[in-house]
Amino acid sequence: MTVRRYLLLMSAEFRRQSTYRLALVAGIFTNTVFGFLRISALFAAVRGGGGSIGGYDLAQAASYVWLGQAFMAPVYMFLWQDVAVRVRSGEIVSDLARPIDLQASYWARDLGRAGLQFLTRGVPILALGGLLVGLSLPTSPWSYPLGLLSLLLGISISFVCRFGMNLIAFWTVDARGFLILYGFVMNVLSGFYLPVAIFPDWLQVVAHASPFPAMFQSPIDVVSGRVVDLAALRTVGIQLAWLTGLLVLTRVVFVRGRRRLEVQGG
Amino acid sequence: MNPASTDPASTDPGAPVIELDGLRREFVVRSGRGLRRSRRVVAAVDGITATVRAGESVGYIGANGAGKSTTIKMLTGILVPTSGRVRTCGFEPVPQRTQLARRIGVVFGQRSQLWWDLPLRDSFDILAAIHRIPADRARPRIDQLVEGLELGALLATPVRQLSLGERMRGEVAAALVHRPALLVLDEPTIGLDMISKERLRQFLVAERAEQGTTLLLTTHDMSDIERLCDRVLVVDHGRIAYDGSLEGLGERVAMERVLVVDLAEPRPPLELSSARHERSELDGARQRFAFAPDRTTAAQVLAEIAGQAEIRDLRITEPAIEDIVRTLYTGR
Numbered sequence: 001m002t003v004r005r006y007l008l009l010m011s012a013e014f015r016r017q018s019t020y021r022l023a024l025v026a027g028i029f030t031n032t033v034f035g036f037l038r039i040s041a042l043f044a045a046v047r048g049g050g051g052s053i054g055g056y057d058l059a060q061a062a063s064y065v066w067l068g069q070a071f072m073a074p075v076y077m078f079l080w081q082d083v084a085v086r087v088r089s090g091e092i093v094s095d096l097a098r099p100i101d102l103q104a105s106y107w108a109r110d111l112g113r114a115g116l117q118f119l120t121r122g123v124p125i126l127a128l129g130g131l132l133v134g135l136s137l138p139t140s141p142w143s144y145p146l147g148l149l150s151l152l153l154g155i156s157i158s159f160v161c162r163f164g165m166n167l168i169a170f171w172t173v174d175a176r177g178f179l180i181l182y183g184f185v186m187n188v189l190s191g192f193y194l195p196v197a198i199f200p201d202w203l204q205v206v207a208h209a210s211p212f213p214a215m216f217q218s219p220i221d222v223v224s225g226r227v228v229d230l231a232a233l234r235t236v237g238i239q240l241a242w243l244t245g246l247l248v249l250t251r252v253v254f255v256r257g258r259r260r261l262e263v264q265g266g
Numbered sequence: 267m268n269p270a271s272t273d274p275a276s277t278d279p280g281a282p283v284i285e286l287d288g289l290r291r292e293f294v295v296r297s298g299r300g301l302r303r304s305r306r307v308v309a310a311v312d313g314i315t316a317t318v319r320a321g322e323s324v325g326y327i328g329a330n331g332a333g334k335s336t337t338i339k340m341l342t343g344i345l346v347p348t349s350g351r352v353r354t355c356g357f358e359p360v361p362q363r364t365q366l367a368r369r370i371g372v373v374f375g376q377r378s379q380l381w382w383d384l385p386l387r388d389s390f391d392i393l394a395a396i397h398r399i400p401a402d403r404a405r406p407r408i409d410q411l412v413e414g415l416e417l418g419a420l421l422a423t424p425v426r427q428l429s430l431g432e433r434m435r436g437e438v439a440a441a442l443v444h445r446p447a448l449l450v451l452d453e454p455t456i457g458l459d460m461i462s463k464e465r466l467r468q469f470l471v472a473e474r475a476e477q478g479t480t481l482l483l484t485t486h487d488m489s490d491i492e493r494l495c496d497r498v499l500v501v502d503h504g505r506i507a508y509d510g511s512l513e514g515l516g517e518r519v520a521m522e523r524v525l526v527v528d529l530a531e532p533r534p535p536l537e538l539s540s541a542r543h544e545r546s547e548l549d550g551a552r553q554r555f556a557f558a559p560d561r562t563t564a565a566q567v568l569a570e571i572a573g574q575a576e577i578r579d580l581r582i583t584e585p586a587i588e589d590i591v592r593t594l595y596t597g598r
Contacts, residue, residue: 005395012392016383019424094379096344099367100396258360259346 005100006108013112024120027073031125035069039133042194054198055226059136063224064195066129068216070122071151074114075158075216077192079183082106083166084175087261103163103254110159111152118151138225146232147223153239157215157246161186164250170257185210191217211242282353283448283480284318284341289350290504291336310336312504313350320447323474323481325495325512329588333504334484338452342372355447368397371441375453378433379440380425386436387421390443397444404443411439414469431462438466442473451483455490467493488521488584502591519593522556524583525567529553530576541567 018024042061046053056064072078083106086092095102129135138144165182169175187193189203190212196204207213218235221227227235291311298304311333318324328334339345341352343359343366352359355369373379380389390411394404412418415435420428428436434454441449455463471494474481483494491498491512498515500508508515515521524544532550535543541557557567564582571577 002398005392005398008392008395012381012384012388015388016381019383091377093339093342093344093372093374094377096363097342097367097370097372097374097379098393098396099364099398101364105396261345 006104009105009108010112010115013109014116017113017116018120027117027121028124028128031069031072031121032128035065035125035129036133038069039065045198054195056195056198059134060224060226062129062133063136064220066126066133066135067220067223068192069129070118070125071154071216071219072192073117073121074151075154075219076110076114076162077158077183077187077190077216079179080162081166081176081179083163084169084179087166087169088173088175092261103250106163107156107159111155114155136224138223138228140225140228143223143225143228143232146236147219150222150232150236150239151219153236153243154215154219157211157239157243160243160246160250161211161215164246164253167250167253167257170260186212186215189213190215191220211246214239214242279319279321279478281320282317283320283322283355284316284482285351285353286314286316286337286341287351289314289337289340289352290348291333291340291345292348309348309504311340311347314501314504314506316499316506316509318480318482320480321478322497323495324483324497324499325491326482326484326499326501327486327491327587327590328484328501328507329591332501332591334501335452336504337501338372338450338482338484342370342450343367368444369446370448370450371444371446372450373434373437373441373452373454375434375451375456378425378437380433380436382426383424385422386417386425386428389425389436389440393440393443399444407443407445408439411442414472415439416465431458431465434458434462435466435469438469442479445477446479448480448482451481451485453484453486455485455487463487463489470494486587488587488590500591500594502594507591507594515590516560519590521558521585521590523559523564523585525555525557525564525571526581526583527553527555527568527571527577528579530578533575536571536574538567538570540570 039062042056042065043058046056046058046061051057053061083092086095095105098105126135138147161182165179166175168178172178189196189207189210191207196207196213196217199207218239222232222235289311290309290313292307292309295306295308296303297306310331314333314337326334326337336345340347341354341359343354343357343363346360354366357366357369359366379393380386381392390408391401391404394401394408399407412421415438417432417435417439420432420436425433425436438451438454441451455466458466467490470481473479481494483490485491495512498508498510498512499506500515508518525541529551532548533553534550535546536553536555537543538555540562541555544554544556546553555567555571557564568577568580
């Protein structure tokens with residue numbers, strides 16, 4: 001019974017997202033075009049580095065870019081302010097009037113969203129990229145189920161971070177500035193623009209002290225087979241640790257924020 | 267203490283469903299800029315004490331900003347009171363929000379709890395699941411609500427394509443899927459046309475007769491109160507200004523109707539025995555007369571005016587809540 005309601009919330013969001021077909025097509029197109037731009041930039045860097053940069057050869061660079069283009073929508077690398085907007089407009093009262101945990105219900109919905117976006121934006125881009133440029137696929141069959149788990153964890157870490165940032169709206173009416181700043185930092189440190197492995201050393205240290213590589217770089221590394229066997233398990237373990245820690249943190253913030261909430265409007 | 271009030275499951279007639287004791291909520295209002303910035307504390311709800319018992323139907327009225335919605339948010343567990351005590355269905359609303367949410371249904375007239383992009387039917391199924399109602403028990407209840415609120419033809423329509431009146435009926439059904447002991451309606455008829463309003467009221471009367479649901483309703487429409495409520499709470503500046511029957515309120519304040527007549531030509535204020543001249547507009551070509559419907563009829567007033575002047579057009583207005591609250595202090 002308890003699981004069923006979360007599954008229903010998940011499937012409702014999956015179907016809700018699927019009603020925006022034109023947006024999906026536009027998204028695939030944009031992601032593909034940007035994929036080509038990023039590939040040409042990264043290829044130039046790899047060639048300039050004598051055929052390898054940060055351990056990436058041309059085929060691995062292509063995999064990194066295409067997996068990234070495929071995962072960016074499911075993991076959600078964009079501005080997300082659903083909760084903040086609902087606090088600002090007062091719509092949050094409808095969520096709070098239900099006998100269900102707010103964070104858990106938004107998590108379930110986010111997984112439904114990610115599921116649809118993986119199938120409709122992720123898979124086509126991987127297919128297109130693989131056909132047009134080529135992908136280096138992992139040799140170990142374990143990379144696939146472990147990769148899927150790693151992606152699921154990446155999506156969840158991303159969600160918990162986004163949800164946590166949205167809680168700022170419980171303290172200030174306009175959380176948008178914070179969310180934009182967060183988006184910029186997250187995009188850079190997650191390995192979304194460039195692989196974390198080719199960052200200067202000091203920036204790698206900063207990145208690994210944050211949860212951001214665990215939401216984006218990690219699933220790409222596991223699925224592409226850049227990390228295998230024990231290293232892959234270790235990567236997934238680090239993701240699990242981040243997720244647990246962030247859940248505890250957002251929980252504390254949420255409970256405090258609830259007492260601060262001033263619902264707007266009549 | 268009444269033992270029934272500590273039992274969350276109790277819905278015995280007469281058991282307290284809502285208990286407010288010295289309830290207060292302050293907001294900080296910031297104004298100005300830079301160095302001139304000032305910070306002011308305003309009490310939206312300023313010490314409200316009231317009890318609503320199981321089976322009652324209470325109209326909660328007051329002007330805009332009087333504190334109605336703030337009270338509702340506190341008794342549903344959405345807003346934390348600054349001070350005072352609130353218990354709803356025997357629960358502490360904020361700490362026990364999820365348990366409480368199983369016992370109450372809430373419709374915020376200007377918000378939606380439906381899934382905007384999905385067919386209306388889906389919202390009912392999802393809400394039943396959220397309330398942990400097994401599908402075989404949810405189905406007959408949903409069918410019953412669909413029939414009572416005439417939603418059958420709309421079930422396959424995405425919510426965003428529904429008209430306001432259709433959507434509001436959907437919202438009410440959504441709030442009742444889990445058979446709440448207490449139904450809280452915040453401005454349920456706002457923006458609805460006469461027919462939609464009447465349909466909704468008829469349904470609510472029937473639903474209450476059958477389920478014994480306790481009802482708390484805020485509205486700006488006095489007809490809602492007349493049709494649905496047996497008790498009125500008037501709130502003003504965050505305090506209870508009146509608590510009693512609608513008839514009792516009528517004895518204390520001017521529940522007057524106003525008859526507005528356009529005359530064929532401007533006239534000095536007409537003197538009537540059945541109604542009081544309120545004011546003249548358009549140099550006397552339009553005059554307003556207030557009359558008490560329990561002492562005279564519109565037809566009598568009209569006949570008296572017609573005896574003195576030629577009437578071109580006329581209109582009758584209901585008493586505005588704001589006027590009722592104002593006359594509570596000044597008397598009739």
